[in-house]
Amino acid sequence: MFKARMRFSKTDEAAYISHLDLMHCMQRAIARAHLPVWYTEGFNPHIYISVALPLSTGYSGEWEFVDFNCTADEIPADAVQRLNAVMPSGLSVQEIYPLDDGGRKVRDIAYSKFEITWEFDGGVPEGFVDAANELFARDELKILKRSKRGEKEVNIRDYMRGITLEADRDCVRAYTILGAGNNNLSPEYLTKLILRELPQYAPDGATYHHLMVYDAQLNEFR
């Protein structure tokens, strides 16, 4: 038996599957695909899986991970294909690979890249992109950050590793690298910041798409 990692995307309808429900979805899909996986051995045997860096309900993402234990000598060559044939709409597996030496540890994850889409139903207002660029270039962007340990005032810039904006017809897409793992910053704070600092440009809606995860040296994590 060895540890294996599955990299998958979670988009469209599946964006609304919560973390706990996602675990059930994955367990059932693995059962349908008859993959050789390890079951827990208690009174209530179930497929052992763990999801790294769960996405908030409503976020989509394309660089997500599930770890499990493989009971065969190697991962079946058609495992990805078999799983994708039995997935709910919006969940799709890209690769499954063994974690030979234990693999990269989930705790090594330090950053996430997000695509934030700010929607403007009447078209992007003139001046918004410049104003937003100016806003995010400031050295100090104080926000009240909420965590399990309570509220705390922090400077967003300490959590951000760059941001670029791209304007489309009726939306602006922001690509930004934000702290993840122990130093997590929700991309929603960027929207809140716009609402606070640039209320004249308040977008009609915002969506969040998780593009990539990195370690502390900004190497792609997989």
Add this chain to the structure above:
Amino acid sequence: MKLSRKLKRILPRVQKPARYVGGEWGSVVKDRNEVDLRFGMCFPDTYEVGMSHLGSRILYGLLNAQDGVWCERVFAPWIDMEDEMRAANIPLYGLESGDSISELDILGFTLQYELSFTNILNMLDLGGIPVYASERKGLKNLVVCGGPCAYNPEPLAPFVDAFQIGDGEEVMIEFIDLYRQAKQEGWSKDQFLRRVCHIDGVYVPSLYDVSYNDDGTVKAVTPKDGAPEFVQKRIVQDLDNMYYPEYFVVPSTDIVFDRAMVELFRGCPRGCRFCQAGHTYRPLRKKSVETLLRQAEAVLEHSGYEEISLSSLSTSDYSQLPELADKLLDFCESRRVSLSLPSLRADSFSLELMERVQKVRKSGLTFAAEAGSQRLRDVINKNLTAEDLLNACTYAFKGGWNNVKLYFMMGLPTETNEDFDEMAQLCRDIAYCWKCNTPNKARGVRITASASCFVPKPQTPFQWDAQVTKEELDEKTAYLRTVMKTKNVTFRWHDSDTSYLEAVFARGDRRTADALYTAWKSGCKMDGWDQCFDYNKWLDAFHMCGLDPAFYANRQRPLDEVFPWDHIGCGTSKEHLKREWERSRRAEPTPSCLETCAGCGAVSLMKGCACHV
């Protein structure tokens, strides 16, 4: 389904948004341009409740198995989602296409409980569809209902175009075939309704006039335009060859009963006199062990479920249960699937079986004793003695169980305080039984006795009986609280307001539809949910419509009264129900069908063969 920007914007703000997006494994998506009939399988409650319903799963599979037919699922959004949808102008949509339900040809609602009726009106309204049948002029958006509450369809008569009475698997296909012909040949809605009423089991309420006596009771129900005088329910005679879905839609979010299911048999041989299912699912028909094993395997294989449950009204009465359980267990163990056996009788065989099946922690045992005294159990024909119950408890306590739930009803016909005294005694005996038999007293025991309010249902031997008034129920509850004082026994009781409303609509006539409409207009919906139920709004609605709810709920009806549902057949004859009512007043039990035939009349629906006893 494709999610619009508008919808995506509200989903992050509502609870459990996964309920509203579809895309689950097993859901069926077809090309809307390549089907000629679009059906909405509507469950008038939330996704979690509706997705747990086996009947809807069967019909969903059946309809989608037809070429050219696309069946989608439609559920009532929870109130937060409804508010958001109304504010954003998003109509109620099918979970497969995301299209408004007004795009669908037929909307089929299942009627599982009376308190979901307002949700039907609300769902139609959310889809932009007029709630009154007379205001829906065309063939499109035809509203059809079926399910247990269709055995008295009258409170919904003005809203519904047609009812399908009884087992749906066959009548549904005949119904949609005629609809497709009508659509193709351009019939008017009237033309269609006049034809469809001749399909056995189909009731078109607009083709019947109801007249009333001065005292408010029904005088006569008169068919017109050639509609049949009596609509007998449909049954599927051969369950082995009946359609059964080999795939389930596997929800991507938690639902109430999240497991695979196979149906052992239809009908119940017991004949408890308060039980509607026991009288309306007759005659008894069962599936063979081979069929069940094949279907269980297919459903598990396709769904990936980790649990399978056997469904029936009385699992212990399946004659080959030991054989079936053995074979199923072999199969389940090899796949690490757990087996659950609901509706077992309180006998040692059942408990042994449960012990074998449930390797998981011994959580709790539930016994539906229904009444506290033997006399009252004979009145209601519940074939269970205190001795059975104590034997079962002895076995269970010895085996380490320490959590027993007992279900009782309050307000049963002929009930007195002495019956409650005996109920309390029974609970004391069970507590004592635990003391004598448990291997580990230190762990303690939890015995819970819950009492719900009896609701007389149509098409049962108690359809003539009055529901006790709220005041009487309050007195009964107060008395029970004084006698149920045993240590280790927790007594719980249900609120009577919802039971009262249930009683009104269970045996209501067409005029109660006005109150339903008025209550819905004043904001009543999701009445089965405590946080939504507004009793006073309902009382106001009855008052505004000039209706006395007590007339429907609390009146002892004479044996010769014409009932609003007398023209609807449930298989069991009214004569049999009457005989059973008379026996109940003599506290005379009627043996189960497995022992001797009581002559209920349902066998006449079995063409050329007998009940599967």
